[in-house]
Amino acid sequence: MKRVTGLVGGMLLFVLGAQGGIRLLADHDNAGLLSWTPGxxxxxxxxxxxxxxxxxxxxxxxxxxxxxxxxGE
Structure with a gap:
């Protein structure tokens, strides 16, 4: 169960990071999930x-x- 949780959690992080990065590149003012971060x-x-x-x-x-x-088969 731990392996499947790691796989799903990793895929979720990957998708959220890719979507947020693309959104940020398209519109610099739309920070999305990381809008609270300074810098x-x-x-x-x-x-x-x-x-x-x-x-x-x-x-x-x-x-x-x-x-x-x-x-994995």
Missing amino acids: GFPMRLSGYALMIIVGALLAGWGSKKAERSGR
């Missing part, structure tokens, strides 16, 4: 990039663990 555009874009990276790593970890247990 302006560069810090918010870095936050979304970090969400994408962490989400991809977490989803990859959950996927590899699920494959090893025989659920």
